[in-house]
Amino acid sequence: MRVVIAEDAVLLREGLAGLLERFGHTVAAAVGDAPALVEAVTEHRPHAVVTDVRMPPGYSDEGLRAALELRARHPELAVLVLSQYVEQTYAAELLESGGGAGVGYLLKDRIGDVREFVDALGRVAAGGTVVDPEVVRQLLSRRRDPLARLTPRELEVLGLIAEGRANASIARHLHVTEAAVAKHIANIFAKLDLPPASDGHRRVLAVLAYLRS
Amino acid sequence: MIDRTALEALTRRPLPFLGSSWPWRGAAYLAAGAVPGVAAGLVVAAAASGALLGPALAVVAGLAALALSIVVIAPFERLRLRLVDPVPVPGAPHRRGREAGLVIMTLLALWWIDLVMLAFTIGGPVVLALSPVLQEELTPLAGALAVVAGLLLLPVAAYTITAWAGARGAMVRAILAPAGSELEEVLRSRARLVDAFELERRRIERDLHDGAQQRLVSLSMALGMAGLDLPAGSEPARLVALAHDEAKRALAELRELIRGVHSQVLTDRGLAAAVHDVAGRSPVPVDVRVDLPGRLPAPVEVTAYYVVTEALTNLAKHGGATRATVTGLVERGTLVVEVCDDGTGGADPARGTGLTGLADRLAVVEGRLSLSSPPGGPTRLRAEIPC
Structure with missing residues (x-):
């Protein structure tokens, strides 16, 4: 997979490039600000973009804005946004772009879990949705009343669905079988009156939409 | 003396x-x-x-x-x-x-x-x-x-x-x-002081973001990569995993600290977005109804944001609330922010410095703070700031 990286801290930018290359991806360009990111995408037409939110020249949310602009211009481009903080506002803006397919929003901390990070990038590139567990935790804490009907295990599964994980990944995470996960998911969707969705990405969006409403 | x-x-x-x-x-x-x-x-x-x-x-x-x-x-x-x-x-x-x-x-x-x-x-x-x-x-x-x-x-x-x-x-x-003129001067100098503090906080946040945070992320990434090369279950792998966990914990703690110093989303997206985010982090479910005509002057936004964060921190700490609402709107040139909860009430401005500190901050922007918190609840904190 061809990737363009945008990150203003040199150390981190080089580290990210090394990490992705180690897992067999091609880093077409690694740039340090938002205008350069837009330019690099136009030039290299990568499969995916990994970008920091806060970059020069204004050090506010240039990276996110550039990502949204790129999504509008190239709807097939997968975008993984990294942020030092999770802000629901940013997550919401990303999820709204192109129906939430092929976008991800993760805390920078997650880069450290290299395998999971590269997995997440893969899922985003495949058209999936990845939302940081921290955002999901905040969303879950907000909708307390209807969620009270869920068992603790079902809550855990709901959180993992919202993060954009497939059944197999959830099963691995919880050390249970995929069939058990499927049963939990069916229960959750029934209890929350969500339309059943087989497509993984649609399922994530349904859960996120529910949590954010 | x-x-x-x-x-x-x-x-x-x-x-x-x-x-x-x-x-x-x-x-x-x-x-x-x-x-x-x-x-x-x-x-x-x-x-x-x-x-x-x-x-x-x-x-x-x-x-x-x-x-x-x-x-x-x-x-x-x-x-x-x-x-x-x-x-x-x-x-x-x-x-x-x-x-x-x-x-x-x-x-x-x-x-x-x-x-x-x-x-x-x-x-x-x-x-x-x-x-x-x-x-x-x-x-x-x-x-x-x-x-x-x-x-x-x-x-x-x-x-x-x-x-x-x-x-x-x-x-x-x-x-x-005449008395008024000296008071005005005091207010102006206090406003300057608050602005200076705010600028300083932004600088600290920026320094931490560009420095310590980036380094910790790089460290965490390097440790994660190192872990890949070590045989699973070996002593070095265990130690590297331990160091990795510590680095991640340090990152999380630093992030909380920085958030308390300065809210980036407030600067970038304004009061409504910042209130939504702070409400999302509250352990008590919070309904947010903030309807503003656009961005407000920075001192007004910052002050209102402090009112909301302080109120939400307070109601999470004591008061036994199970639900809270934050409303914000501009009425005849005045921003009115209200934080209400269904807790046990009895909040007393005389105890603790939080509410007094808020009142002081509001005074600088010529705002007003009023609190109604009868024993048994509910508690309603209202801030009015001309904008």
């Missing part, structure tokens, strides 16, 4: 007061009344000499002398004031009328009242104490009594002089700088 004015010095215990410079400064202040006295004499003299040549000239000469006195005496009165009240009076070019009024009052009456006060309070005891010398026909006993009485009256004179000089000083200050 340091006395700022002669009047404050009066409240001290007698010995420290009498030993201080304040009675002397008071006496010097009153004695300086001779200068406007001379000016008054010159005005009269000018008018009189003008009168020799004709009544019209008397008026002209008198007014000219008066105008000259105003120009000279006004700065002199400011200078003189520092003897009894060293706090600087804010300069005010647009208050020429007040200065002129003060000078005319001084020329007409105050200067001689000052001198008469000084003469009576000091002259009386001094004459009494010197009476054996001045009045040779006095019996030794009466003379001795007069000396004692004179000496006893001197400390009393010190109080009288300081009190009168202090009161005169307060009067001059009130005329030159």
Whole structure:
């Protein structure tokens, strides 16, 4: 997979490039600000973009804005946004772009879990949705009343669905079988009156939409 | 304790007061009344000499002398004031009328009242104490009594002089700088201070973001990569995993710290987005209904944001609330922010510094804070900020 990286801290930018290359991806360009990111995408037409939110020249949310602009211009481009903080506002803006397919929003901390990070990038590139567990935790804490009907295990599964994980990944995470996960998911969707969705990405969006409403 | 004015010095215990410079400064202040006295004499003299040549000239000469006195005496009165009240009076070019009024009052009456006060309070005891010398026909006993009485009256004179000089000083200050003007200056300087703090917080946040945070992320990534190359279950793998966990924990703690210092989303996306985010992090479910016509001035946004974060922190800490609502809207040029919860109430501004600190912050932007929290609840915190 061809990737363009945008990150203003040199150390981190080089580290990210090394990490992705180690897992067999091609880093077409690694740039340090938002205008350069837009330019690099136009030039290299990568499969995916990994970008920091806060970059020069204004050090506010240039990276996110550039990502949204790129999504509008190239709807097939997968975008993984990294942020030092999770802000629901940013997550919401990303999820709204192109129906939430092929976008991800993760805390920078997650880069450290290299395998999971590269997995997440893969899922985003495949058209999936990845939302940081921290955002999901905040969303879950907000909708307390209807969620009270869920068992603790079902809550855990709901959180993992919202993060954009497939059944197999959830099963691995919880050390249970995929069939058990499927049963939990069916229960959750029934209890929350969500339309059943087989497509993984649609399922994530349904859960996120529910949590954010 | 340091006395700022002669009047404050009066409240001290007698010995420290009498030993201080304040009675002397008071006496010097009153004695300086001779200068406007001379000016008054010159005005009269000018008018009189003008009168020799004709009544019209008397008026002209008198007014000219008066105008000259105003120009000279006004700065002199400011200078003189520092003897009894060293706090600087804010300069005010647009208050020429007040200065002129003060000078005319001084020329007409105050200067001689000052001198008469000084003469009576000091002259009386001094004459009494010197009476054996001045009045040779006095019996030794009466003379001795007069000396004692004179000496006893001197400390009393010190109080009288300081009190009168202090009161005169307060009067001059009130005329030159009406109460409102000084309050305004205090408010402005406080606003500047708050702005400076806010700028400093942003700088700290920026430094931490560009420095420590990036390094910790890089460290965490390097440890994650190192872990890949180590055989699973080996001792080095265990140690690297341990170090990795510590790095991740440090990152999480640093992030919380930075969030408390400065909210980036507030700067980028405004109050509504920032309130949504802070509400999302609250352990108590919060309904947010913030409807604003766009971005508000930065000090208003920052203040309102602090009100909301402080209120949500408080209700999470105590109050047993299970639900809270935050509303925000602009009504007739005033931002009204309300935080309500269904907790047990009984919040008391007198306890704890949180609410007092909020009220202070609101005062800087000329806002108001009101709290209703009867025992048993509900609690409603309302902040109004002109914008």
